[in-house]
Amino acid sequence: MAYSDKVVDHYEHPRNVGSLPKDDPNVGTGLVGAPECGDVMRLQMKINPETQIIEEAKFKTFGCGSAIASSSLATEWVKGKTVEEALSISNTDIVRELSLPPVKIHCSVLAEDAIKAAIHDWKSKKEVDKPAATATVSH
Amino acid sequence: MAIKLPIYMDYHATTPVDPRVVETMLPYFHEKFGNAASRNHSFGWTAEEAVENARAQIARLINATPKEIIFTSGATESNNLALKGAAEMYREKGNHIITQVIEHKAVLDTCKRLEKYGYEVTYLPVGKDGRIDLDDLKRAITPKTILISIMYANNEIGVIQPIQEIGKIAKDKGILFHTDGVQALGKIPVDVQRDNIDMISLTAHKLYGPKGCGALYVRRRNPRVQLSAQIDGGGHERGMRSGTLNVPGIVGFGKAAEICQNEMAEESSRLRGLRDRLKDGLFAKLDEVFINGSMTHRLPHNINISFAFVEGESLLMGINDIAVSSGSACTSATLEPSYVLKALGVGEDLAHTSIRFGLGRFNTQEEVDYVTNRVIEVVQRLRELSPLYEMAKEGIDLSKMNWKASAQH
Numbered sequence: 203m204a205y206s207d208k209v210v211d212h213y214e215h216p217r218n219v220g221s222l223p224k225d226d227p228n229v230g231t232g233l234v235g236a237p238e239c240g241d242v243m244r245l246q247m248k249i250n251p252e253t254q255i256i257e258e259a260k261f262k263t264f265g266c267g268s269a270i271a272s273s274s275l276a277t278e279w280v281k282g283k284t285v286e287e288a289l290s291i292s293n294t295d296i297v298r299e300l301s302l303p304p305v306k307i308h309c310s311v312l313a314e315d316a317i318k319a320a321i322h323d324w325k326s327k328k329e330v331d332k333p334a335a336t337a338t339v340s341h
Numbered sequence: 342m343a344i345k346l347p348i349y350m351d352y353h354a355t356t357p358v359d360p361r362v363v364e365t366m367l368p369y370f371h372e373k374f375g376n377a378a379s380r381n382h383s384f385g386w387t388a389e390e391a392v393e394n395a396r397a398q399i400a401r402l403i404n405a406t407p408k409e410i411i412f413t414s415g416a417t418e419s420n421n422l423a424l425k426g427a428a429e430m431y432r433e434k435g436n437h438i439i440t441q442v443i444e445h446k447a448v449l450d451t452c453k454r455l456e457k458y459g460y461e462v463t464y465l466p467v468g469k470d471g472r473i474d475l476d477d478l479k480r481a482i483t484p485k486t487i488l489i490s491i492m493y494a495n496n497e498i499g500v501i502q503p504i505q506e507i508g509k510i511a512k513d514k515g516i517l518f519h520t521d522g523v524q525a526l527g528k529i530p531v532d533v534q535r536d537n538i539d540m541i542s543l544t545a546h547k548l549y550g551p552k553g554c555g556a557l558y559v560r561r562r563n564p565r566v567q568l569s570a571q572i573d574g575g576g577h578e579r580g581m582r583s584g585t586l587n588v589p590g591i592v593g594f595g596k597a598a599e600i601c602q603n604e605m606a607e608e609s610s611r612l613r614g615l616r617d618r619l620k621d622g623l624f625a626k627l628d629e630v631f632i633n634g635s636m637t638h639r640l641p642h643n644i645n646i647s648f649a650f651v652e653g654e655s656l657l658m659g660i661n662d663i664a665v666s667s668g669s670a671c672t673s674a675t676l677e678p679s680y681v682l683k684a685l686g687v688g689e690d691l692a693h694t695s696i697r698f699g700l701g702r703f704n705t706q707e708e709v710d711y712v713t714n715r716v717i718e719v720v721q722r723l724r725e726l727s728p729l730y731e732m733a734k735e736g737i738d739l740s741k742m743n744w745k746a747s748a749q750h
Contacts, residue, residue, distance in 0.1 A: 205658070213658060219726055236744035237690030237729060240652055240670050240678070244728035262728035266654035266671040270726065305676070 205267055206301035212271035217278050220260040222246040230324025232316040241265040241309065243273045245316035247280060247288075249324050254285045261316075268306040272296050272313035285321055346662040348708045352547075352642065352701030353496045353524060354666060358593065359549040359702070365596040366551065369589040377586045378577060388588045395595025402598045403522075403541065404532040405558050411578045412586055415555035416523045417447040418571075419542035422557055422582065423519045424451045426568030427488050427540070428460055431517075435485035441465040441473050441502075442684045444492050445521055447542075452490075461485075469686050470635035471500035478510060488517045493525035493541070497668065497681040497697055498634030499643025501529070508537030517566060523547055527601035528609060528640055533558060539566050545590065549702060550597030554590030557581075612700050613641035615709045619698060620644050622713035627720055629733070633668075633687055633695060642700040645682075647691040648716075650730035651723040656696060659719030663712050668695035690739075 205213075221244075222229045228248055235242040242265065248258035259277040263270045275296060280288045296302070296310035349357070369391060377392045379385025396407040413419045428438065440452055442464045452462045463481045465473045473491065489511050494501045504520060511518035519540040525531055527548035533541060544555040559581065560566045574583035624630060629649035645668075648656060653669030666672065668679030670693060678692040687695070696716075700709075724730040729739060 210658075213655070216726060221731065233728070237693070237739060238688070240689075240693035242728055242744075262726055262731060264650060264727045264729045265652050266669075267658040269652075270655060 208300050209267055209271040209302075212274040212300075213267045216261075216270060216274040218260050218274065218281075219262065221262070222248055222258060222260050227327055228324070230320040230322070230327070232319030232321075232323060234315045234319050235265070235312055237264065241269050241312055243269065243312055243316045245273060245276060245313075245320045247320050247324065249285060249321075251328070256280045256283055256285065256288055265309065265312075266306070268300070268302055269309040269312065271300050272302075272309045273316060275299060276313045276317055280317060285324075288317055289321060291317055344705075344707055344711055347664055348662065348704075348712060349664045350698050350700060350704060350708075350712060351664045351666055353499075353697065353699035355546050355552065356549045356701055357703065358546075358551050359597060359600060361600060362550055362593045362596045366589045366593040369592050373588075375588075377588055378575070388586075391592050392586055392588060395591045395598075398595035398599045398602075399543065399556055400558075402526065402531070402602050403543075403558060404534050406561070408579075409558050409561050411557045411559055411581050412591055413555045413557055413582055414553055414587070415546075416521065416542045416544035417555075419544070419555050419557035420445070420447040420521055421451050422568060422571050423540045423542060424448065424455065424488070424490060425571055426581070427517055427519070427566070428455050428458075429569035430567050431487040435483075435487040437461045437463070437483055437485040438488045438490065439463045439465065439478065439481050439486060440490045441467060441492075443467055443471065443495055443497075443681045444490070445496060445523070448490055448492070448521055465491075467684055470638070471495060471498050471633075471681075471685055472502055472635060472638060473507075475503060475506055475510065478507065482510075482514055482516065486514070486516050488519060490519040490521070492521040492523075493531065494522075494529070494640050495634070495681065496524050497679060498645045498685070499524070499640035499699075500634040501525070501638040501640065503638075504536050504538070511539075512537045517564075524640060527598070527605055528642065530605070533560070539564070545594035545597055548597050548601055551590050551593045554587050554594045556594070608702060609641045612704070615700050615704060615706060616642055616644055616698070618706070619700075619709050619713055620646075622710070623716060626717045629730075631691065633682055633685060643698070645695060645697045647687065647695045648720050649691060649694055650727045650733060651720050652693050653695055655723055656694075656716075656719055659723065660712075660715050663715060665699075666697050668697070669693040 230247050232245045243263045246260045247256045259281050261273045261277045263273045293310035293314040373387045375384025375388040377388040396410045400407045465477050491502050517539045522541040523544050539560045541558045546552040570581050572583050577583045631647045633645040653667030654671035668682045670676050670678040682692040
């Protein structure tokens with residue numbers, strides 16, 4: 203299977219790899235997928251509470267080249283956008299931009315899910331007395 | 342010596358045809374092009390002689406007699422002929438077949454079809470090492486068992502089954518023993534007498550011969566095995582497989598077998614050294630790496646490794662100047678992870694991170710060192726991108742995480 207130039211570019215030079223502090227009240231963390239499925243994306247955003255603009259975005263992904271590219275692209279796109287604008291990003295936009303073949307469409311769906319999950323996490327942190335909807339973890 | 346890229350390390354998938362084999366084949370395309378079944382002129386006699394010569398070369402490699410070699414289009418066809426041919430022929434005697442879960446699809450899918458025709462098939466499980474339990478085999482045998490089919494060595498994990506013991510059990514019970522010998526032939530000594538094998542499937546393109554040419558060894562003495570032909574039309578190959586023989590392919594197969602006969606011991610030893618060098622090099626620099634399958638009973642040129650927290654296809658993409666394969670779902674046409682690794686009990690998360698290296702005749706030490714360094718480099722880079730590696734390093738037990746809850750929105 204040949205990869206599109208854009209997928210290769212994101213793979214060789216991924217944008218915004220890294221982490222943001224999870225406990226920062228202005229940071230939303232979206233963790234989607236599962237290791238058994240071969241795809242896990244973690245997308246984090248730092249959002250300005252007054253302007254609702256996404257000032258910073260970071261990602262880490264366990265998955266194929268298309269999954270890495272989809273999540274890298276997602277961080278590129280959300281930066282500078284408002285929360286509402288980011289929520290309107292759909293997986294088909296990602297498919298088109300990266301020229302993903304049908305068998306890789308699910309990677310773009312997961313990236314869209316990651317964006318929404320991060321925003322959802324940030325929103326739920328804003329609600330008083332509501333626990334953060336991040337993954338439950340036992341040590 | 343300069344390394345030529347890309348490097349091929351997927352010798353279980355196929356092999357390049359040895360130049361000596363190509364040279365031997367060429368005259369049979371344009372000069373000695375006769376049909377081996379043309380009995381009445383020299384074109385036919387020349388072709389027939391070449392075919393008989395190849396038969397003998399192949400027979401020698403497995404300690405059989407030439408009359409016991411039946412030519413086919415490849416091992417998939419040989420497996421079909423062995424299983425369906427025996428099942429149909431011995432229907433009166435019984436309808437039960439025993440095989441195991443990590444067989445090649447050519448055997449598994451054929452068994453599925455036989456089940457549709459009313460045959461009963463037992464699929465023996467394998468242990469973590471990839472081998473069947475001989476007691477499981479003994480317990481599975483019934484008065485209606487007519488065939489046991491267990492592959493000599495597995496294509497994904499290179500693990501070698503206890504063939505001699507299986508052969509003995511089968512012989513004691515008077516049950517036919519078939520083995521898919523595709524990955525073993527020419528790599529380790531295969532002896533149909535020593536191993537009590539009644540049928541073995543063989544192919545040329547895994548031992549530096551051409552594609553499209555295979556064979557089935559069918560025992561003629563103690564016992565004389567009979568098969569119901571699957572392809573009709575002229576009665577070639579003692580009535581077991583009709584059709585004009587692929588003379589150039591067969592000539593190539595024979596030459597490839599002869600080369601293996603002469604060079605196998607030395608070559609296997611050299612490849613074992615290279616394989617161990619690759620393995621040791623990777624394990625020296627990387628943590629959280631695991632070997633899939635037994636190292637004790639394994640083909641000398643195979644290694645199958647899981648690189649935890651790094652998905653297989655992304656790793657292959659990073660080492661795009663090296664040809665290997667992966668057990669990851671993303672690399673399969675059906676998006677299913679490797680059923681072989683699953684049968685070993687390897688978790689799906691680790692199955693997605695597995696890479697199979699199959700070394701071969703034309704690999705060098707320089708290539709192995711290059712591959713070792715590239716794999717280490719890419720694994721380390723991808724682990725920096727991996728949320729799972731970060732979480733594992735923080736001490737989080739990934740197996741206890743509720744992955745579904747994290748995706749709700």
